[in-house]
Amino acid sequence: MSSTSRGARTALAAGTVAALAATLAACGGQSLEDKGAAHGKGGGKGEIVVGSAVFTESKVLAQMYSKLLGAAGYDARIQTLDNRELYEPALEKGQIDVVPEYASTLAEFLNAKTNGAKAKPVASGDIDKTVTALKKLAGPRGLKVLPAGAAADQNAFAVTTEFAAKHKLKTLSDLGASGQKVTLAAGEECETRPFCKPGLERTYGISVAGIDPKGVGSPSSKQAVKDGTDQVVLTTTTDATLDNFGLVLLTDDKKLQNADNVLPVVNAKSAGDKGIEAALGKLTDVLTTKDLITLNRKVDAERLKPEEVAQTYLEAKGLLKK
Amino acid sequence: MSVPWSLTAAAWPSGQVPADPGGPWLPQAAAPGGADCLVANDWICGAYLRTRSHELLAATVQHLGITAASVALGLLIAFPLALLARRRRAVAGAVLGLTTVLYTIPSLAMFALLTPVFGVSVAVVITGLVLYSLTILVRNILAGLDAVPAEVREAARGMGYGPARMLFGVELPLALPAVVAGIRIATVSTVAMTTIGSVVGFGGLGNLIASGLQGFFKAEVLTASVLCVLLAVAADLLLMAVQRMLTPWTRPRAGSRSGGRRTRATKAVA
Numbered sequence: 001m002s003s004t005s006r007g008a009r010t011a012l013a014a015g016t017v018a019a020l021a022a023t024l025a026a027c028g029g030q031s032l033e034d035k036g037a038a039h040g041k042g043g044g045k046g047e048i049v050v051g052s053a054v055f056t057e058s059k060v061l062a063q064m065y066s067k068l069l070g071a072a073g074y075d076a077r078i079q080t081l082d083n084r085e086l087y088e089p090a091l092e093k094g095q096i097d098v099v100p101e102y103a104s105t106l107a108e109f110l111n112a113k114t115n116g117a118k119a120k121p122v123a124s125g126d127i128d129k130t131v132t133a134l135k136k137l138a139g140p141r142g143l144k145v146l147p148a149g150a151a152a153d154q155n156a157f158a159v160t161t162e163f164a165a166k167h168k169l170k171t172l173s174d175l176g177a178s179g180q181k182v183t184l185a186a187g188e189e190c191e192t193r194p195f196c197k198p199g200l201e202r203t204y205g206i207s208v209a210g211i212d213p214k215g216v217g218s219p220s221s222k223q224a225v226k227d228g229t230d231q232v233v234l235t236t237t238t239d240a241t242l243d244n245f246g247l248v249l250l251t252d253d254k255k256l257q258n259a260d261n262v263l264p265v266v267n268a269k270s271a272g273d274k275g276i277e278a279a280l281g282k283l284t285d286v287l288t289t290k291d292l293i294t295l296n297r298k299v300d301a302e303r304l305k306p307e308e309v310a311q312t313y314l315e316a317k318g319l320l321k322k
Numbered sequence: 323m324s325v326p327w328s329l330t331a332a333a334w335p336s337g338q339v340p341a342d343p344g345g346p347w348l349p350q351a352a353a354p355g356g357a358d359c360l361v362a363n364d365w366i367c368g369a370y371l372r373t374r375s376h377e378l379l380a381a382t383v384q385h386l387g388i389t390a391a392s393v394a395l396g397l398l399i400a401f402p403l404a405l406l407a408r409r410r411r412a413v414a415g416a417v418l419g420l421t422t423v424l425y426t427i428p429s430l431a432m433f434a435l436l437t438p439v440f441g442v443s444v445a446v447v448i449t450g451l452v453l454y455s456l457t458i459l460v461r462n463i464l465a466g467l468d469a470v471p472a473e474v475r476e477a478a479r480g481m482g483y484g485p486a487r488m489l490f491g492v493e494l495p496l497a498l499p500a501v502v503a504g505i506r507i508a509t510v511s512t513v514a515m516t517t518i519g520s521v522v523g524f525g526g527l528g529n530l531i532a533s534g535l536q537g538f539f540k541a542e543v544l545t546a547s548v549l550c551v552l553l554a555v556a557a558d559l560l561l562m563a564v565q566r567m568l569t570p571w572t573r574p575r576a577g578s579r580s581g582g583r584r585t586r587a588t589k590a591v592a
Binding site: 082 | 360361363370373374434437438441442520521522523529532533536537538539541
């Protein structure tokens with residue numbers, strides 16, 4: 001081995017290490033800067049981070065919030081977080097500033113967080129009472145609850161069209177009266193949640209033989225009902241893919257479900273000003289449940305991008321200039 | 323409450339929307355033919371690639387950045403740890419034990435646990451991945467250094483090599499195949515694990531996989547997964563090429579000794 005070639009190799013190795021280090025410094029530096037900026041803007045105006053969960057409706061709502069805030073002069077960007085367990089604490093800390101939320105679900109989430117998992121439910125079918133309860137729980141955590149609109153995404157139960165036709169089902173009461181024993185594709189928590197298995201049994205007299213824990217409104221849950229493995233699936237009123245699985249919703253005629261109206265929740269310190277409330281209020285005022293279904297359909301069935309769907313909706317409603 | 327389920331695409335709740343549903347609502351899907359596979363939810367869909375090329379590219383760049391930063395940082399931390407472990411055998415047990423314990427923390431839990439510390443940032447994902455890479459890297463570096471024949475060390479010492487020159491001039495080059503093997507395993511596993519960063523929104527292609535699974539979007543899931551596999555394979559081949567270039571003595575000799583070898587190595591990298 002000649003000393004020159006070894007020298008060349010050493011130089012090459014050193015170069016590789018240096019390049020790696022430079023990449024590293026660039027990446028690391030950037031991330032730290034981002035973080036610094038995120039913290040720096042905590043008290044300021046300017047930048048607003050809109051939190052989004054990973055499901056379609058949340059993505060579209062976050063896009064619309066971000067666009068409206070952008071139009072109102074804020075520097076808005078979207079940060080996706082997997083679930084409420086992650087984004088709610090981030091919202092309290094001001095790492096994110098605004099989240100599209102659901103009145104009852106958030107009220108019960110905060111209720112469980114504050115008063116323990118077995119706390120008495122605070123949410124009900126009455127949206128005003130639910131929002132009042134939510135405000136009481138959110139305030140001490142530094143969260144500001146903005147007014148709720150008409151659009152709601154409630155839990156709902158669906159069966160196949162054949163099953164509904166065979167047993168003449170339109171409502172959950174019909175299902176109770178039919179005396180059918182059903183297995184329910186839902187989340188594990190359905191076993192204990194008042195709106196789920198206990199409510200179906202007590203309020204509607206439906207005999208739930210068992211719960212198939214495939215997730216709330218997940219494709220596998222819907223597929224299980226389509227295949228006949230399960231008979232009923234727990235999903236939401238704004239589910240746009242029910243048609244694809246040949247499913248229909250049964251009406252919640254005895255108002256078992258809570259008032260899960262869409263509302264913006266903000267960090268009171270970093271995003272509590274009137275400008276944000278006014279910008280988001282414009283959407284809350286016009287958005288309806290039907291709109292949510294259509295928006296979800298655009299993304300989940302027609303496969304348009306959430307960003308474009310949000311833009312077109314806002315333009316169509318005159319909330320955003322073309 | 324009753325919700326009309328047979329809403330057609332055009333059925334807007336108010337008259338404010340232009341009657342033509344194809345106009346404002348179908349910016350790309352309006353293109354004839356191509357978008358059918360999007361609506362049909364096919365696994366392989368050209369229209370998906372066309373309409374989402376920007377987000378695919380952005381996700382791939384983020385994926386590469388997170389992986390590169392994690393493995394590089396992991397290497398920078400693992401190297402001194404391995405040296406420390408080699409110097410003192412008591413430390414070796416502690417270092418290897420600790421990095422192995424870190425490796426057993428479920429990745430979903432790791433990112434959830436790190437979020438309160440780092441906030442919602444890419445640092446959460448990189449820190450998690452660095453911690454995971456340590457056990458592979460430390461063990462391989464240590465194994466490589468241990469495998470250096472004692473006679474070689476003695477000979478070097480006899481030629482007047484000091485500790486630093488011994489390490490960088492003799493031991494490390496000889497340990498390189500094992501070290502690079504470790505880096506390759508760490509890189510491939512990091513490419514795969516980066517996807518889990520999607521829980522905090524920094525998962526590169528994982529963001530698309532998670533979103534596709536949630537929305538039952540087959541083309542999104544498959545495309546992002548395939549890209550992820552391609553990234554892993556490409557990174558592995560690249561590292562293998564780098565190793566072959568850095569350690570020409572491990573290759574079976576073929577052809578002339580000087581000229582041919584170097585051209586081949588350059589080609590492999592390019």
